[in-house]
Amino acid sequence: MLGRNEGETMEQQLKNFKNCLQKEIPFCAAECPFHLDILDFIEKMKRGGFKGAFKTYRNAVGFPAIVSSICPEPCKGVCPRKDSDASIELRLLEQACVTYTGDRSPTDYNLPMKKKKVAVIGAGPSGLACALRLCMKKYEVEIFEEKDRIGGTLWELLDPEIFLSDIKEQFQHEDYTLHLNTPVQSIHELAERGFDAVYVATGLGGEDFGLLTEQDGFCAFHGGAGWFAGGGLAGADPIYALADGLHMGTVIDSFLKTGNLLYPLNERKTAMCLNPSKLTVKELVTPASEGGYSREEATQEAARCLECQCDFCRTYCDLTAFYNKWPLRIRDEILATTLPGSAEVKATPAKRLLSTCNQCGLCKETCPEEVDVGGLILEGRKSMHRQKKAPWVFHDFWLRDMDFANSSLAAVCKGSPYNVGKTLESGTQEPTSAEELVRYAFFPGCQLGASDPELVEKTYAYLLDRNPGTGLLLQCCGAPAEWSGDEEKHQGELDSIKNRWEELGYPVLIMACPTCEKKFKTYLEEIPVISLYEILDGWGGAQLIDPAKRPLIETAKRPSKFRLSEVGASGAACEGLLSEAGSSEKMMTYSIFDACASRHEPEMRASVRRVAERLGYALEPLTENDDNPRCCSFGGQPAVANPEYASFVTQKRISESDRPYITYCINCRDVFLDAGKETVHVLDLFFGRETPVILPTVSQRRGNRILLKERILEAYWGEDGSASRKSGVKLEISAELSEKLSRGRILEEDIASAVEFCQRTGRRVHHPDKGSYSGYKEVGYTTYWVEYREKSDLDFELLNAYAHHMKIELEAVWNGKKMDVDQ
Numbered sequence: 001m002l003g004r005n006e007g008e009t010m011e012q013q014l015k016n017f018k019n020c021l022q023k024e025i026p027f028c029a030a031e032c033p034f035h036l037d038i039l040d041f042i043e044k045m046k047r048g049g050f051k052g053a054f055k056t057y058r059n060a061v062g063f064p065a066i067v068s069s070i071c072p073e074p075c076k077g078v079c080p081r082k083d084s085d086a087s088i089e090l091r092l093l094e095q096a097c098v099t100y101t102g103d104r105s106p107t108d109y110n111l112p113m114k115k116k117k118v119a120v121i122g123a124g125p126s127g128l129a130c131a132l133r134l135c136m137k138k139y140e141v142e143i144f145e146e147k148d149r150i151g152g153t154l155w156e157l158l159d160p161e162i163f164l165s166d167i168k169e170q171f172q173h174e175d176y177t178l179h180l181n182t183p184v185q186s187i188h189e190l191a192e193r194g195f196d197a198v199y200v201a202t203g204l205g206g207e208d209f210g211l212l213t214e215q216d217g218f219c220a221f222h223g224g225a226g227w228f229a230g231g232g233l234a235g236a237d238p239i240y241a242l243a244d245g246l247h248m249g250t251v252i253d254s255f256l257k258t259g260n261l262l263y264p265l266n267e268r269k270t271a272m273c274l275n276p277s278k279l280t281v282k283e284l285v286t287p288a289s290e291g292g293y294s295r296e297e298a299t300q301e302a303a304r305c306l307e308c309q310c311d312f313c314r315t316y317c318d319l320t321a322f323y324n325k326w327p328l329r330i331r332d333e334i335l336a337t338t339l340p341g342s343a344e345v346k347a348t349p350a351k352r353l354l355s356t357c358n359q360c361g362l363c364k365e366t367c368p369e370e371v372d373v374g375g376l377i378l379e380g381r382k383s384m385h386r387q388k389k390a391p392w393v394f395h396d397f398w399l400r401d402m403d404f405a406n407s408s409l410a411a412v413c414k415g416s417p418y419n420v421g422k423t424l425e426s427g428t429q430e431p432t433s434a435e436e437l438v439r440y441a442f443f444p445g446c447q448l449g450a451s452d453p454e455l456v457e458k459t460y461a462y463l464l465d466r467n468p469g470t471g472l473l474l475q476c477c478g479a480p481a482e483w484s485g486d487e488e489k490h491q492g493e494l495d496s497i498k499n500r501w502e503e504l505g506y507p508v509l510i511m512a513c514p515t516c517e518k519k520f521k522t523y524l525e526e527i528p529v530i531s532l533y534e535i536l537d538g539w540g541g542a543q544l545i546d547p548a549k550r551p552l553i554e555t556a557k558r559p560s561k562f563r564l565s566e567v568g569a570s571g572a573a574c575e576g577l578l579s580e581a582g583s584s585e586k587m588m589t590y591s592i593f594d595a596c597a598s599r600h601e602p603e604m605r606a607s608v609r610r611v612a613e614r615l616g617y618a619l620e621p622l623t624e625n626d627d628n629p630r631c632c633s634f635g636g637q638p639a640v641a642n643p644e645y646a647s648f649v650t651q652k653r654i655s656e657s658d659r660p661y662i663t664y665c666i667n668c669r670d671v672f673l674d675a676g677k678e679t680v681h682v683l684d685l686f687f688g689r690e691t692p693v694i695l696p697t698v699s700q701r702r703g704n705r706i707l708l709k710e711r712i713l714e715a716y717w718g719e720d721g722s723a724s725r726k727s728g729v730k731l732e733i734s735a736e737l738s739e740k741l742s743r744g745r746i747l748e749e750d751i752a753s754a755v756e757f758c759q760r761t762g763r764r765v766h767h768p769d770k771g772s773y774s775g776y777k778e779v780g781y782t783t784y785w786v787e788y789r790e791k792s793d794l795d796f797e798l799l800n801a802y803a804h805h806m807k808i809e810l811e812a813v814w815n816g817k818k819m820d821v822d823q
Contacts, residue, residue, distance in 0.1 A: 017328065020327050022326045024270050042666070048298075049104075050096065062241075075088075076090070080274055116139055118140070120201065123144075123147075123151070125238050134252060142193075144182045151167070157789075187223070197256055201230060202612045212234065218234060230245065231248075251264060263323065275312050318645075319374075323356075337380065337384070359374050362374075362596070365599070378483075392429075394482065399481065402493070406496065410702075412503065413472075416464075439507055440510055443473045443513075444474065446476035447666050448513065450701035459610075463535070472712065478523075496654075508530055511529050518597040589620050593672070594620060594625055595668055632668040632671045634667035654672055662679075664683075729755050729759075731797075732796065746784070751801045758773060778808065786801045
């Protein structure tokens with residue numbers, strides 16, 4: 001089964017969000033002893049914000065001049081660039097931010113002093129760092145140093161002018177007591193002074209007061225005070241000792257607040273998973289001067305940084321990119337929105353977002369932890385629908401469209417139109433019902449016939465020519481119901497499809513729509529399906545038929561009027577025509593745009609390519625879409641909920657190549673054509689379209705479905721389907737107004753209903769200056785306003801129309817007359 005499991009609940013979907021890597025730190029930050037916020041630092045350095053970068057750096061390292069001078073750069077060993085070009089020169093960037101920051105004075109916070117006292121034994125890198133952290137938190141700090149100077153091992157590593165000035169600068173706003181030439185010999189010496197905590201940083205080989213032998217970390221209680229050891233005493237190198245001191249300052253602060261004696265290690269690990277596509281080669285920036293980077297060089301080197309984040313979802317998921325939101329925030333907003341309760345008393349931040357997702361599944365498939373944002377969104381839609389809080393306006397048009405496609409006006413369920421019989425031993429034929437002989441049935445989906453009914457007719461003629469036992473099932477697969485979150489309606493559509501399939505005799509369904517095929521494989525596993533494009537590639541599904549039955553089908557008689565040559569060219573015929581014509585169109589290079597629903601259908605994708613190549617078309621791959629087929633913007637039907645998002649997605653898809661596209665999803669073709677991208681459906685090529693595609697309006701799409709049913713029934717079964725057509729008000733609508741209505745997804749039949757209502761009830765306003773009338777009518781959840789002129793009793797000219805979703809209570813009295821508000 002493809003796609004997410006049908007039975008997953010919101011609670012099940014939420015489990016994987018706990019594994020989201022969004023907050024995992026970069027490799028360098030995990031390796032850095034100070035755990036510098038590298039993303040913030042690099043972002044500021046890239047734009048030349050040296051002062052801001054300096055503040056980030058100082059907050060992490062305590063003594064910026066010291067650390068930027070002696071840091072051994074462990075980050076270089078884990079930088080993803082180390083094997084492709086060169087690791088980021090982070091220390092040079094740190095030095096640049098120190099150099100180019102004019103005022104490096106720390107902020108002086110006017111905070112009250114705390115009442116607790118801390119002793120620090122040792123004024124080396126670790127002791128001073130711990131003292132700085134605690135002073136900044138306004139504890140009373142006393143430093144005990146056995147020598148006559150501060151700095152410890154820094155005297156062996158740096159020019160005293162560098163580290164002494166840095167220490168002085170960072171402590172300039174802090175109050176502390178320094179005791180030089182004051183060795184501490186025993187615990188009792190400090191116990192008498194009333195210290196609440198003691199940090200022992202006596203350096204390598206120094207006095208540890210028994211702390212290094214403690215089982216649960218280098219800490220212990222002595223006389224009610226918490227004693228901690230670290231830094232060089234615990235074996236750390238100078239830069240790690242300094243980082244350890246800063247860390248222990250935080251640990252001691254926590255101890256003084258809670259009384260819990262804990263010794264957490266200063267280690268951070270990361271489960272970061274980097275998207276390999278981000279690793280493009282960029283040459284190392286080498287400083288022109290021995291003094292380090294210039295400002296320009298620093299910003300250039302910072303720009304080389306990959307800013308490692310697990311951003312597969314942001315790279316591949318259009319929703320997260322459009323909203324600029326990470327999965328965890330989307331999760332929180334969905335939880336807030338779907339929380340039971342009235343929307344009037346609680347926030348619903350994801351109400352529109354819930355109806356924006358394309359439901360393509362790429363987020364889960366590209367996520368290293370399989371976090372399924374789309375799955376959670378679908379469960380959110382279901383939850384909103386169960387609570388009767390779903391924003392119906394976002395899905396009403398699509399659900400009505402589905403209902404129409406499945407209505408008696410458009411739906412067809414027929415076995416083979418041929419009176420096929422099997423040959424008996426006597427040489428005569430025994431009549432057999434068409435349903436019994438149906439081994440295949442063509443399922444074009446609801447959108448192909450709405451957009452281009454001729455393609456459905458030609459395809460069905462082709463299939464009958466190759467296999468006369470092919471039936472026809474015109475119906476929607478139920479995707480709009482699934483995408484709306486209406487589980488009951490969705491199940492009803494699935495049951496209807498299954499019942500009709502059983503009526504046809506359990507045939508293999510030939511699917512023209514990749515989305516339909518995906519939905520069948522997800523929700524109707526018992527129904528065997530095969531892609532139409534595999535059929536076109538050479539009747540690729542022949543093995544699915546019982547071999548004993550194949551001669552019966554292949555030798556069946558069929559009327560000549562059904563022969564493909566009289567309806568449309570076969571693939572072979574097309575190939576011959578193209579070869580003879582040698583047209584310039586043949587020589588063009590196209591790119592095949594794979595539908596998102598074809599992602600797990602390699603044979604479908606390969607078949608389309610073989611068909612196009614045999615027809616004489618040169619193909620150039622779409623690098624991004626070939627690897628991970630993405631949605632054209634139609635999937636999930638977000639265009640009503642968020643038209644800006646739909647346009648955003650479409651523009652991303654069509655901008656991937658300047659080449660014209662070949663698609664095999666009619667929605668992809670129409671979406672791209674509407675956006676101005678030259679696009680053809682592979683069936684356009686296969687059957688040799690000679691006229692340009694003219695996209696129908698939403699009202700014409702309904703008319704196309706009706707027309708398709710009428711023509712199919714008459715041509716193959718001799719039935720008259722025109723009796724189902726409705727008659728009534730006729731509207732004369734300009735092309736410009738018709739396009740406006742279509743853009744607003746306003747059906748002309750609803751407008752006609754509003755005009756008829758105004759005429760019948762008299763609920764209309766006359767405009768003598770224009771010779772027109774205006775009025776409104778509520779149809780379902782929508783109120784339609786119309787302005788029109790009378791031409792005859794049933795013939796009107798529409799001047800303008802629009803719709804909104806506010807309910808208007810009809811007036812009980814209109815023009816002095818009592819009215820029936822239920823009319």
